[in-house]
């Protein structure tokens with residue numbers, strides 16, 4: 001049984017997405033066919049559409065924060081039709097390389113990512129490997145569950161690398177930041193939010209979700225930070241964050257793409273400060289975070305768009321005009 005379905009397609013980097021129709025066949029073995037209910041719009045989608053991330057599958061359906069409802073299963077999968085599942089960025093890993101064998105499937109040499117190497121959720125339907133799909137906490141409706149699948153998950157993995165830091169700086173206050181700030185606050189941490197200079201909306205959002213302090217990224221931190229997470233794709237924030245963290249503190253770069261990091265005096269790193277990146281996520285991260293998200297009251301700010309408005313959603317993200325997370329509602 002095939003389904004006729006609409007999707008927004010990227011045909012080449014730098015071009016707007018176009019709406020096309022396609023037929024999806026019965027899913028292959030181990031896969032599920034989902035009717036997409038909502039799909040989040042992530043900054044990574046922008047990096048792929050703009051050509052910052054190289055060699056995507058083309059033509060490509062973007063979208064890796066997919067909330068869908070099960071339509072049918074391929075051989076070997078027995079899940080009930082109607083079941084709500086989330087499809088995140090990590091879409092497949094080999095299970096056989098040195099990383100996969102040591103619990104670091106996020107670093108798999110031949111990993112495939114949803115909405116990059118595999119068609120994603122800017123569509124009415126999606127096909128996904130059932131082993132990489134997750135049930136979502138029932139406390140979130142479709143639109144609010146979607147941002148958990150990347151913004152929430154990457155935020156969670158970034159937060160894990162901050163270990164028990166109490167005073168946490170967050171640079172760039174968009175979708176990921178506003179979710180993980182609430183989790184961090186719930187865990188008893190203090191949040192200091194650094195935004196683009198003069199971005200009153202982002203600073204207001206930070207305060208609203210519990211930040212102790214919110215100000216411009218160019219201003220001096222009001223306290224010495226135990227750790228900092230940088231979500232903005234701006235390399236110049238790395239020295240700024242290093243200046244703000246205490247000895248032994250960590251600066252976690254949460255984005256998949258960042259502009260060049262300027263040269264710094266060694267004294268900024270001295271004192272056992274650490275700069276590290278976060279690459280992708282593991283299924284274990286997803287299990288942990290989605291269980292946690294079911295317990296923490298997270299107020300997710302969502303701006304809704306229709307499927308055919310995906311270009312507009314990307315433009316608003318590019319120009320920094322979104323407050324919270326953009327979500328396509330099918």
Ligand SMILES: [Zn+2]
Pocket residue numbers: 093094095096097098099100101105107108109110111
């Ligand atoms: Zn592997």
Ligand SMILES: [Zn+2]
Pocket residue numbers: 042043044045064089150151
């Ligand atoms: Zn993402």
